[in-house]
Amino acid sequence: MLFSQIQIHNFLTFKGTNNLNFPDPKSTDHALLLILAANTAGKTSIIRALRFLFCDDPLNHPHELDKLINDGAASEASVNSTVNGWVQVKVFSPRGEMRTIRRRIEARCTSPGSLKFKDKVLEEERHQRSGDSFVTDQGEIQRALSLMVPPELFDYFFFEGEELASRLVGGKSSQGIKEGLSTLIQDHQWEEAVKSVRDIERKIGNDLNRLAGEHKEYQEMLGKLNFINTQVTRLTEEKAVYEKTRLVAENVYSKCEVDIQELSKGKSFEQLSRDLDSARSGLSKASKQIDDSDKEIGRLIGLSGGLTFYADGFDAAMRQLEVMRKENLLPADVSEGFVNRILKWPETQACICGRPLDPTANADQRSCIENYRERTMAVDLNHALLSLLNSLEIGAKSGFKTRAKNSITELNQALTGRDKAVLAQKDCQEKTAGLEEQRQHLSVEEIQRLQKEQRDANTSRLQCGEKLKAIDIALKNLGHDRVQLDAEMRGLNRGGVAGQIAKLIASQKKAKELADFIDEARTEVKNAFHSKLQDLVSQYYDPVAPDNSKAHVDRASLLPAIRVDGEVRRNIGGAQRQLLVLSHIVSLAQLRKWLHDELAKIDIAPGKIDEHCFVLDSVFGPVADQFREKCAEFLVGKARQVIVLVANQQWDQTVRSRLEKAANRVYRLVRHTSNEDLKPEERTMKFKQREIEVFSRIKASEKPYTIAEEVPL
Amino acid sequence: MKKNLPLDEMLLKKGNEFKILFVKTMNLYLGSHVGAPISEKDKSARVRKQIEETLKKGE
Numbered sequence: 001m002l003f004s005q006i007q008i009h010n011f012l013t014f015k016g017t018n019n020l021n022f023p024d025p026k027s028t029d030h031a032l033l034l035i036l037a038a039n040t041a042g043k044t045s046i047i048r049a050l051r052f053l054f055c056d057d058p059l060n061h062p063h064e065l066d067k068l069i070n071d072g073a074a075s076e077a078s079v080n081s082t083v084n085g086w087v088q089v090k091v092f093s094p095r096g097e098m099r100t101i102r103r104r105i106e107a108r109c110t111s112p113g114s115l116k117f118k119d120k121v122l123e124e125e126r127h128q129r130s131g132d133s134f135v136t137d138q139g140e141i142q143r144a145l146s147l148m149v150p151p152e153l154f155d156y157f158f159f160e161g162e163e164l165a166s167r168l169v170g171g172k173s174s175q176g177i178k179e180g181l182s183t184l185i186q187d188h189q190w191e192e193a194v195k196s197v198r199d200i201e202r203k204i205g206n207d208l209n210r211l212a213g214e215h216k217e218y219q220e221m222l223g224k225l226n227f228i229n230t231q232v233t234r235l236t237e238e239k240a241v242y243e244k245t246r247l248v249a250e251n252v253y254s255k256c257e258v259d260i261q262e263l264s265k266g267k268s269f270e271q272l273s274r275d276l277d278s279a280r281s282g283l284s285k286a287s288k289q290i291d292d293s294d295k296e297i298g299r300l301i302g303l304s305g306g307l308t309f310y311a312d313g314f315d316a317a318m319r320q321l322e323v324m325r326k327e328n329l330l331p332a333d334v335s336e337g338f339v340n341r342i343l344k345w346p347e348t349q350a351c352i353c354g355r356p357l358d359p360t361a362n363a364d365q366r367s368c369i370e371n372y373r374e375r376t377m378a379v380d381l382n383h384a385l386l387s388l389l390n391s392l393e394i395g396a397k398s399g400f401k402t403r404a405k406n407s408i409t410e411l412n413q414a415l416t417g418r419d420k421a422v423l424a425q426k427d428c429q430e431k432t433a434g435l436e437e438q439r440q441h442l443s444v445e446e447i448q449r450l451q452k453e454q455r456d457a458n459t460s461r462l463q464c465g466e467k468l469k470a471i472d473i474a475l476k477n478l479g480h481d482r483v484q485l486d487a488e489m490r491g492l493n494r495g496g497v498a499g500q501i502a503k504l505i506a507s508q509k510k511a512k513e514l515a516d517f518i519d520e521a522r523t524e525v526k527n528a529f530h531s532k533l534q535d536l537v538s539q540y541y542d543p544v545a546p547d548n549s550k551a552h553v554d555r556a557s558l559l560p561a562i563r564v565d566g567e568v569r570r571n572i573g574g575a576q577r578q579l580l581v582l583s584h585i586v587s588l589a590q591l592r593k594w595l596h597d598e599l600a601k602i603d604i605a606p607g608k609i610d611e612h613c614f615v616l617d618s619v620f621g622p623v624a625d626q627f628r629e630k631c632a633e634f635l636v637g638k639a640r641q642v643i644v645l646v647a648n649q650q651w652d653q654t655v656r657s658r659l660e661k662a663a664n665r666v667y668r669l670v671r672h673t674s675n676e677d678l679k680p681e682e683r684t685m686k687f688k689q690r691e692i693e694v695f696s697r698i699k700a701s702e703k704p705y706t707i708a709e710e711v712p713l
Numbered sequence: 714m715k716k717n718l719p720l721d722e723m724l725l726k727k728g729n730e731f732k733i734l735f736v737k738t739m740n741l742y743l744g745s746h747v748g749a750p751i752s753e754k755d756k757s758a759r760v761r762k763q764i765e766e767t768l769k770k771g772e
Contacts, residue, residue: 186742186743189742189743190739190742190743192742193738193741193742196742196760196761196764197738197764200761200764200768204765204768204769503769504769507768507769510734510768511768513731514731514735514738514768517723517727517731517735518735518738518739520723521720521723521735524719524720524723525718525720528717528718528719595718598717598720599720599739599743601721602721602724602732602736603736603740604736604739604740604743605740
């Protein structure tokens with residue numbers, strides 16, 4: 001709700017008609033209207049006048065409303081004349097149209113200066129063919145006013161410095177404000193909606209019972225149907241249990257299978273036993289092979305005649321014998337003639353080879369022959385040695401060397417065979433030992449237990465299968481019964497009872513779902529609103545907080561506080577409190593509109609709620625000097641319409657420098673008084689280097705009053 | 714302004730028919746009565762009747 005004009009006529013301290021005109025909201029996004037006044041001039045009267053208009057507040061004179069009419073006006077009235085005092089606003093309604101509404105007090109002058117209350121009227125100016133005239137309220141105007149300014153939030157929008165700050169932050173008497181804040185999110189309406197829908201749900205339930213009760217036969221069938229439905233539900237639940245049990249049994253069965261296999265490392269006990277037998281058989285076969293090899297070796301040694309043992313000496317013997325043959329010590333022909341020639345030498349004068357030899361000519365040859373004669377052997381020995389040499393000759397088939405070589409080859413073959421058999425024996429021994437160990441460690445008991453468990457699981461699985469089959473049959477039968485019963489009920493339903501009941505059941509279900517949803521949505525709205533409020537207040541307060549404190553918004557009450565080192569504090573004062581409250585006020589004004597925009601997105605149209613006008617009185621009063629500047633800066637450009645009322649003593653250089661430039665329109669409240677004790681500096685206020693009079697002298701016989709006048713920018 | 718009202722998403726899961734029912738109900742409560750005093754009698758007599766009728770109609 002934005003003002004176009006506030007008019008105060010003969011009301012409280014104001015005499016005559018006093019207009020406060022606002023800049024057109026279309027021409028400015030942030031209007032600041034500054035009202036300069038002396039301390040006693042009637043700043044607070046403006047807020048009281050607005051309270052009278054919007055909230056129908058008697059302002060402490062419930063039985064003497066005529067007292068609200070200005071004394072001066074009353075004293076100037078002639079006897080029996082009617083005196084009016086009113087507060088009138090021209091506002092842009094939530095629908096965007098301009099409305100002129102006033103609350104008027106009518107009194108009759110009974111004697112000079114004395115009035116008698118006659119009437120109090122809320123009225124609105126209407127355009128009519130006969131001309132504009134005021135029409136008395138039939139309830140709608142008051143509702144419109146309450147819509148513009150919820151009574152609980154009057155103090156919030158029209159802020160009287162210290163008082164509201166202490167109520168908001170200090171928590172004293174904050175209940176009203178708290179309730180007012182909850183109206184912003186329309187919590188009560190949400191709650192009421194939930195309650196109503198639940199009541200409707202109950203009512204439908206009652207209708208349902210009554211309807212069913214009136215139709216006994218139908219009710220019996222309904223009872224049967226309910227019984228069938230109960231049975232179906234029970235069997236369906238049972239089915240789910242059996243299916244679950246069967247699944248568990250199948251899992252146990254599979255797990256046992258895996259565990260048994262794991263325990264026997266992939267082989268069954270029987271397989272392990274078979275492997276062990278096979279290994280043992282291999283072992284005994286290898287042992288037999290070794291025995292056979294030993295026998296063969298013995299036989300071969302026997303057959304070799306021991307040649308193999310001397311084979312190493314054959315080469316040396318052969319070499320020696322060949323030397324002897326070469327030296328003719330082993331003559332091939334040891335004939336008689338040869339022997340005689342040797343024996344008769346030197347008479348024969350021939351060599352042992354038969355060639356003539358001169359005994360005198362060659363002493364060396366003679367000596368050789370003599371030596372040879374000494375070395376010659378007997379015929380038997382020669383024959384034996386020759387025979388030996390022949391037997392040792394390479395290539396001789398029956399020669400010792402060949403025979404020895406053959407024997408060695410055969411022996412080696414036999415030995416290789418034996419070695420293989422030994423290796424096979426060792427391998428089999430190890431294998432046997434390993435398998436024996438495996439079989440020894442194989443937990444037969446565990447396997448037996450697992451096998452039992454597996455058997456049980458299998459039994460359970462099969463039993464569940466049987467049960468499920470039975471349940472399926474039962475469900476099928478029940479389904480059939482239900483169809484039959486439905487048909488019978490339809491037949492009975494001449495008066496549409498079934499249809500009505502079905503409808504009521506559906507409505508009841510829908511009502512429950514709706515109530516649950518509204519409740520859930522209400523929580524979501526509250527949470528989202530709180531979250532955004534916290535963000536906005538932090539955005540305004542945190543950067544200008546004097547002690548690095550952070551804004552905190554209570555989730556339940558939406559009231560502001562501060563947080564210092566994680567601790568929430570409400571007991572704060574001065575600048576902090578004022579800044580916090582201003583941040584809160586500005587944020588909430590924005591959020592109220594946001595909430596309505598968000599609801600409008602889903603087609604809930606609570607009516608157009610515009611940004612609000614705030615009237616701020618004495619905001620600099622409780623603020624220490626160093627924070628006046630921050631407060632003054634804060635007021636500029638945060639809301640669509642702000643009226644700042646400033647008293648003479650708060651209008652210092654700091655505040656002035658900020659607000660003079662930002663103000664779109666300036667008024668002064670001139671106090672007319674006969675008081676002569678005022679100091680010169682109290683009589684004027686500075687504005688843009690000009691001295692503005694805020695007091696005017698009147699005669700002592702006149703009643704003091706106030707006039708609002710615009711100050712040219 | 715980080716967070717929006719989650720009602721749209723919540724309603725999406727419920728389907729169009731339910732949304733219409735919800736919106737109609739809440740408009741009866743939030744619509745013309747925002748911030749204005751309205752008697753309990755009015756609500757029970759007028760608003761509840763409308764919701765009940767809506768529910769029974771199956772809208």
